Amino acid sequence: MAKKSLMQMATMMVALTVVLSACGGNNGNNTSAPSNNAGSPENPTEAPKKEVSFTLAYATGDPSTKKAIETTIDAFTAKNPNIKIVNYSETTSASYLDWLKTKDAVGQFPDLVEMRDTKVFVDAGKIVELPEDLKGLFTLLPEYSGKVYNAPITGTAPQGIIYSKKAYADAGVTELPKTYDEFLAIQEKLAATGISPIVVGGKDIFHMGFWTNYFFINEVYAKDVDWNSKRTAKTASFTDAGMVQAVTDYKELFSKYVDKGWLSTADNQTASILVSGKAAQLFSGPWMFGQISEADPSFEFGFYAIPDRSGKVNINALPSLAGWSLSAEGAKDPDKVEAMKSFITFFFEPEQYASYLATVNGIPTTTAEVTYETGEQMKEVLRLVSDSSVNKYLGLANWFGDNAIPPQFRNWYYKLLQELVLTNGDVTEYMKKADAEYDSNVKANQQ
Amino acid sequence: MIAQPKKKKWTNYAIWFILPAFLLYTAFVIVPTLSSVYLSFTSWDGLSSNIRYIGFENFREILSSPRVHNALKNTLIFAFSLVILENALALLLAILVDQVRWLRNFFRSIFYFPVLMSGIIMGFIWMIIMNYNFGVLNQLLDMIGLGSLKADWLGDPDFALIAIILSTVWKAAGYYMVIYLAGLQGIPQELHEAASIDGANRWQQFRSITFPLLAGAMTVCLMLSMIGSLKIFDQIAVMTDGGPGFATETLTYIIYKVGFGELRQGFGTALSMVLFLLTLVISLVQIKVLRKREVQM
Numbered sequence: 001m002a003k004k005s006l007m008q009m010a011t012m013m014v015a016l017t018v019v020l021s022a023c024g025g026n027n028g029n030n031t032s033a034p035s036n037n038a039g040s041p042e043n044p045t046e047a048p049k050k051e052v053s054f055t056l057a058y059a060t061g062d063p064s065t066k067k068a069i070e071t072t073i074d075a076f077t078a079k080n081p082n083i084k085i086v087n088y089s090e091t092t093s094a095s096y097l098d099w100l101k102t103k104d105a106v107g108q109f110p111d112l113v114e115m116r117d118t119k120v121f122v123d124a125g126k127i128v129e130l131p132e133d134l135k136g137l138f139t140l141l142p143e144y145s146g147k148v149y150n151a152p153i154t155g156t157a158p159q160g161i162i163y164s165k166k167a168y169a170d171a172g173v174t175e176l177p178k179t180y181d182e183f184l185a186i187q188e189k190l191a192a193t194g195i196s197p198i199v200v201g202g203k204d205i206f207h208m209g210f211w212t213n214y215f216f217i218n219e220v221y222a223k224d225v226d227w228n229s230k231r232t233a234k235t236a237s238f239t240d241a242g243m244v245q246a247v248t249d250y251k252e253l254f255s256k257y258v259d260k261g262w263l264s265t266a267d268n269q270t271a272s273i274l275v276s277g278k279a280a281q282l283f284s285g286p287w288m289f290g291q292i293s294e295a296d297p298s299f300e301f302g303f304y305a306i307p308d309r310s311g312k313v314n315i316n317a318l319p320s321l322a323g324w325s326l327s328a329e330g331a332k333d334p335d336k337v338e339a340m341k342s343f344i345t346f347f348f349e350p351e352q353y354a355s356y357l358a359t360v361n362g363i364p365t366t367t368a369e370v371t372y373e374t375g376e377q378m379k380e381v382l383r384l385v386s387d388s389s390v391n392k393y394l395g396l397a398n399w400f401g402d403n404a405i406p407p408q409f410r411n412w413y414y415k416l417l418q419e420l421v422l423t424n425g426d427v428t429e430y431m432k433k434a435d436a437e438y439d440s441n442v443k444a445n446q447q
Numbered sequence: 448m449i450a451q452p453k454k455k456k457w458t459n460y461a462i463w464f465i466l467p468a469f470l471l472y473t474a475f476v477i478v479p480t481l482s483s484v485y486l487s488f489t490s491w492d493g494l495s496s497n498i499r500y501i502g503f504e505n506f507r508e509i510l511s512s513p514r515v516h517n518a519l520k521n522t523l524i525f526a527f528s529l530v531i532l533e534n535a536l537a538l539l540l541a542i543l544v545d546q547v548r549w550l551r552n553f554f555r556s557i558f559y560f561p562v563l564m565s566g567i568i569m570g571f572i573w574m575i576i577m578n579y580n581f582g583v584l585n586q587l588l589d590m591i592g593l594g595s596l597k598a599d600w601l602g603d604p605d606f607a608l609i610a611i612i613l614s615t616v617w618k619a620a621g622y623y624m625v626i627y628l629a630g631l632q633g634i635p636q637e638l639h640e641a642a643s644i645d646g647a648n649r650w651q652q653f654r655s656i657t658f659p660l661l662a663g664a665m666t667v668c669l670m671l672s673m674i675g676s677l678k679i680f681d682q683i684a685v686m687t688d689g690g691p692g693f694a695t696e697t698l699t700y701i702i703y704k705v706g707f708g709e710l711r712q713g714f715g716t717a718l719s720m721v722l723f724l725l726t727l728v729i730s731l732v733q734i735k736v737l738r739k740r741e742v743q744m
Binding site: 097263264269272278407412415416418422433 | 580694708
C-alpha cells in the first residue's frame, strides 16, 4: 500500500478530454461531437456591455460543488461587472427536481439551470437547445430527440469502492480483488475483524442507485444495453435470469456485509462513518473524495472499480443528459442569452474549469485541454474512464431515448429493494411486483 | 298574533366590508380547490401546458394500487394512535399542571415548549437522537450496558412507525394540554366540594364530574388531533422519507412524492381528493358522536 504522503502527492496531470471518446458504442443513444469552435476559449463569446441580469440555479448538495460554482460565479461577475447573476440555488441533490418544479410553479424557473432531468423539462417546453456556437466547446454532447440541450458540467463519474487502507491492512487484505468473488472474500475478512464492511447512505434514496446500478450493469446491461427499452415493450422482464441474479447478489451483499444502520444513514454521514473506522468501505463516486479528506485529512483511502464475476470491469460512465441548460423563458431575451453564453464560455475556459474540476474531482468534458491537480484516487477514476478495456454503461435511470424508464419508477424500485432486504423476501416474487409497477407507470405516462 | 321580527337587511356598507375577504378567499381557497377537483381527472405532470382529461383513470389506479393501500393503512394507524396518545397525555398533563402549586407556570411552559418548534426542526432533533451510529439513544444504551438493545430505530420497519408516533405525541400534547386546562378551570369548584362531602373519591369525581364536563374541550381536541394526524407530513419527510421501504408512507407523503417528485400532479391531486373525503367523513362522524355527550352547564 502506498504511503499517505505518496497518495496525497498531487500529480499534475493532463486530463485529456479524449477520455470520454473511449466510451464504446452509443448504444442507441445519439451523441454528437461538433467541430464548430466559434465559441471556443480561443475565441470567447463577447459579453454584452449593457447592464443585464439573469437567474441561475444548481443542486447545492455537495459542499465542494457549491464552493466551486460560487467561486466561478464570483470570478465571472468580477470580470463582467455589467452582468448580474441572481443565484437561486438553495437545495440539495435529493430534492432538486421537486425544488425546480416549485420554482417553475411560482414563476421563478431559473434562466440558466443545472439540468438533471432533461427529458422532463424538454417535454414540458421549459428549456431550449444549447446555442450552436457553444457546442464546439465539448467533446461529446448527448442528444435528446436529435437535439442538444445541455452543456455537460462534468463527465459521468463512475462509482467504485472507496476503502480504508488501514481496515484492509488490519484484515490482511494485500491485493485488490480481480473478480466479484474475490471482492466477497475480502468482505468476509473485513467482517471477521469486527468492522462493518460497507457503509450505505440508505436514508437518501438516490444513494440506493449506486449498488443497484453496479449489479444491473454487470448482470443486465453488459449483456443487453437495450434491456430497458425491451422492458418497456414487455419483451423483457424483471424476472429474467440476469435481473434475478443482479437482485439476488444485491440482497446477499446487503444482508451480510452492509452496516446495520444503513437505512437511517444519510449520504452525507457516510464519509464520517468511514473515517471514524466504523466501516471499512463506501461504494460511491469521486465527489466523495473531498468530503472524506475534509472529514479527516490524515485518513488514508483508496479507490477501485469492482470487477464482475469473470473479472471484467464495467462502469457507469457514458455521457448522460445533464449540464447547464438555458430556459425557454430566459432565451426569449437576446441580451440574457448573450450573458448566459458568456458565463458558460467562462465556466469552461481551461483555467477556470481546471479549478472547478480540481475542487469537485470532476471529469473534463471540453475539447480544450484542461490541466489540474489531482490525488491518487482521482487518478484511478480518470484511468478507468480513459481505459478502452473498461466497459462503459449507464445506470437504470440514466439511460435516455428509447431506454428511458418511467421517471416515477426509479425511487419506487429502490424502495422495493430496501423492503426485499428487510423482509428477506423472495426475489422472483418481488420482481413480479416490479414488472406490474413498471407496466402501470408506462401506462400512466401514456395517458 | 305576534309580529315576526323583521329580518335585518344587509346594508351596502356590510357588503363592502365583506368583499375584500370574500375575494381573497375565492382567489386563494375556492378557485384552487375547484381547479384541484378538475386536475384530479387529468394526467397533468405539473410542468407542461398540456393538461389532458382522462376521466376516472386516476381514481381507478388509486383503488388498485398496493402502494396507496399501504399508505392509507399507515395514515389510519398514525391517525388513531396519535389521537388516543396525544389526548391521553394532554389530559394527564392538564390535570397535573392544574393541581400543582409549585412552579406551575414553569411546568406549563415546559410542556408547551415543543409546540413552538416547527415539525421539520423537531424531526431533525429526533432523527439525530435515534440515529443508529451517532444517536444519543443508542449511545446511552451502550453507556448503561444495554448495548444489546441498540436498534436502528428509524431504519427498522417495526420501530420507525412507533418512533414517529412517539415524537409527534411529544410535540403536540402541550397544545391540547392548554385546551384541556382551560376546560378544567371552567369546572366550578363547588361541584367537587359537594361530591367530596358526599364521599366521592378522586377517581369517582373525575369520572362523574371532570370527564363529562370536559366533553366540549375533548370534542375540540379530538377533532383537531384527528385532522392534524391525517395530514402528518413534516416528521415523516425528515425522519424516514417514507422508509424504510414503504413502511412509513402516508397519504400526504405520497401526494407530495407523486405530485412533485414523480411528476404526476394529476394523480397526486386525485389522492388529495381522497384524503379530503376521508378527513371529512371521519370528522363528521366524530362530531356526531362527540356532540351527543357534551354537557351544557
